[in-house]
Amino acid sequence: MNAVRLPAYEQVKAFVKAQITQGAWRSGDAVPSESALQQQFGVSRMTVNRAVKELAVEGLVTRVRGSGTVVAQLHRISSTLAVRDIHDEILERGHEHSTRVLTVEGLRADAALARQLKLRAGARVFHTVLLHFEDGVPIQFEDRHVNPAAAPHFLEIDLTQTTPTRYLLEQAPLTEASYSIEACLPSATEARYLEIKRSEPCLVMTRRTVSGVHVASMGRLVYPGLRYSFGGKFQL
Amino acid sequence: MNAVRLPAYEQVKAFVKAQITQGAWRSGDAVPSESALQQQFGVSRMTVNRAVKELAVEGLVTRVRGSGTVVAQLHRISSTLAVRDIHDEILERGHEHSTRVLTVEGLRADAALARQLKLRAGARVFHTVLLHFEDGVPIQFEDRHVNPAAAPHFLEIDLTQTTPTRYLLEQAPLTEASYSIEACLPSATEARYLEIKRSEPCLVMTRRTVSGVHVASMGRLVYPGLRYSFGGKFQL
DNA sequence: CAGTGGTCTAGACCACCGA
DNA sequence: CGGTGGTCTAGACCACTGG
Numbered sequence: 455m456n457a458v459r460l461p462a463y464e465q466v467k468a469f470v471k472a473q474i475t476q477g478a479w480r481s482g483d484a485v486p487s488e489s490a491l492q493q494q495f496g497v498s499r500m501t502v503n504r505a506v507k508e509l510a511v512e513g514l515v516t517r518v519r520g521s522g523t524v525v526a527q528l529h530r531i532s533s534t535l536a537v538r539d540i541h542d543e544i545l546e547r548g549h550e551h552s553t554r555v556l557t558v559e560g561l562r563a564d565a566a567l568a569r570q571l572k573l574r575a576g577a578r579v580f581h582t583v584l585l586h587f588e589d590g591v592p593i594q595f596e597d598r599h600v601n602p603a604a605a606p607h608f609l610e611i612d613l614t615q616t617t618p619t620r621y622l623l624e625q626a627p628l629t630e631a632s633y634s635i636e637a638c639l640p641s642a643t644e645a646r647y648l649e650i651k652r653s654e655p656c657l658v659m660t661r662r663t664v665s666g667v668h669v670a671s672m673g674r675l676v677y678p679g680l681r682y683s684f685g686g687k688f689q690l
Numbered sequence: 691m692n693a694v695r696l697p698a699y700e701q702v703k704a705f706v707k708a709q710i711t712q713g714a715w716r717s718g719d720a721v722p723s724e725s726a727l728q729q730q731f732g733v734s735r736m737t738v739n740r741a742v743k744e745l746a747v748e749g750l751v752t753r754v755r756g757s758g759t760v761v762a763q764l765h766r767i768s769s770t771l772a773v774r775d776i777h778d779e780i781l782e783r784g785h786e787h788s789t790r791v792l793t794v795e796g797l798r799a800d801a802a803l804a805r806q807l808k809l810r811a812g813a814r815v816f817h818t819v820l821l822h823f824e825d826g827v828p829i830q831f832e833d834r835h836v837n838p839a840a841a842p843h844f845l846e847i848d849l850t851q852t853t854p855t856r857y858l859l860e861q862a863p864l865t866e867a868s869y870s871i872e873a874c875l876p877s878a879t880e881a882r883y884l885e886i887k888r889s890e891p892c893l894v895m896t897r898r899t900v901s902g903v904h905v906a907s908m909g910r911l912v913y914p915g916l917r918y919s920f921g922g923k924f925q926l
Numbered sequence: 927c928a929g930t931g932g933t934c935t936a937g938a939c940c941a942c943c944g945a
Numbered sequence: 946c947g948g949t950g951g952t953c954t955a956g957a958c959c960a961c962t963g964g
Contacts, residue, residue, distance in 0.1 A: 474863060475863050475864075475865045475902070476863065476902070477862075477863040477902075480863070481860065500736075511747075528859050528863075528864050623717075623763075623764050624716075624717065626713075627710060627711050627712065627713040627716070627764075628711075628764050629711045629925070629926070630923070630924065630925050630926075631923070631924040631925075632921070632922065632923040632924065633921065633922055633923075633924075634919045634920065634921035634922075635871060635893070635919060635920040635921070636893070636915060636919040637873035637874075637891040637892055637893045637913075637915030638873075638891060638915060639889075639891055653875075653889060655873040655874060655875055655891030655892070655915070656873055656891070657871070657872070657873045666711070666712065666713075677873075679872060679873030679874060679891070683870045683871060683872040684870065684871040684872075685868070685869065685870035685871070686868065686869055686870075687866070687867070687868040687869075688866065688867045688868070688869075689865070689866050689867075690865065690866075
């Protein structure tokens with residue numbers, strides 16, 4: 455089927471990975487040393503080193519200098535959760551994305567908001583509220599506060615054409631982001647716009663992005679629980 | 691502060707990363723070629739290659755053979771969501787974990803369950819229901835179905851001492867796992883055991899693990915929305 | 927075609943671990 | 946101490962891109 459010859463380091467990786475996934479080597483077992491694998495495959499040590507190093511990065515093995523390499527404890531199944539721009543995500547599903555702009559304003563930060571954005575109380579802050587549709591069905595209610603220092607012209611852009619996420623990533627180089635995912639009931643406003651009952655649980659993602667010394671943006675993204683879920687897959 | 695000298699490839703990485711995070715190089719801009727960086731830092735090309743290759747793996751740059759390296763579009767903020775054993779997670783928070791076993795049984799799979807576990811209808815399946823406590827407070831309601839082919843002695847273990855997640859990872863080498871996170875209202879049973887109202891939204895994680903040709907396990911993990919959230923952080 | 931990145935080698939020196 | 950992995954070099958050949 456696959457006529458192309460795999461690179462040597464991929465062959466070494468595949469061999470070690472197969473021993474692990476097929477159960478021949480279990481957690482804690484020693485993996486052959488680099489010199490052993492080097493002889494077994496007839497390649498240079500740099501090549502073996504690259505193979506095993508990548509497996510270590512992937513978390514399949516643990517390496518200790520001076521001691522050796524062992525099969526890792528796989529107790530931490532970790533997976534990549536994509537935190538993405540809603541626009542790209544909907545397009546990738548082959549659906550149509552549209553945005554309704556509910557609020558675009560500047561305001562003065564109260565104490566709580568100022569603390570979150572690391573500004574002083576009373577500082578000027580941009581505030582937008584958007585409703586995102588997937589094929590005409592409301593899918594995300596987005597309430598966002600933006601630090602003017604990170605994007606001075608944020609209020610002037612056409613939010614029906616560019617999502618705040620995309621614009622902010624273009625404006626302010628991202629240095630850090632954190633998020634949390636919770637289950638909540640929607641507020642009366644959120645329920646009305648999302649066209650759901652107030653008793654219907656929602657997934658709420660809160661996202662904070664940092665650009666250099668500034669907190670660039672805080673977003674609260676509300677998804678109807680019946681129409682949306684986060685998912686992921688982990689292989690190997 | 692940091693008296694140790696960084697490896698050469700880390701210095702190259704740090705340099706490129708700084709240009710990007712400080713905004714000197716924006717999305718789509720060309721990154722100097724390997725030979726240029728090689729001369730700039732006075733190191734071999736293998737060393738530069740390693741540095742830039744790792745940045746590509748981290749998603750900061752995109753490399754195209756024959757063409758060059760450019761700063762990546764950072765539109766996909768992706769972060770690692772740790773899907774972990776509840777036991778380890780609670781211990782890491784410095785709290786005490788305990789388990790109450792509600793159900794341990796074998797049963798015959800109905801059509802829906804058989805399909806999910808890739809078994810034939812009527813096949814024998816293990817079923818456990820557990821309640822996990824963090825410092826005595828119920829934090830997770832775990833309803834799990836296990837394929838006997840992956841763990842024949844699953845029903846015999848002491849589930850107050852070893853979580854199913856841990857046991858299964860030790861028994862059956864993991865080859866694949868997928869999960870989804872939703873917001874739901876709890877069933878009457880779940881609400882009673884979690885000591886919450888039926889109107890309180892919950893985070894529900896559904897996990898499926900695959901070991902070789904078998905689907906090893908399907909778990910439904912229900913967390914009270916007010917007591918639990920998933921979170922993560924992304925840097926660089 | 928020249929320039930790029932992808933891979934590979936045969937050495938080398940070092941820091942570290944365990945006996 | 947010998948064996949391990951971490952790093953690095955100075956070459957090399959290749960596949961691919963672009964003009």
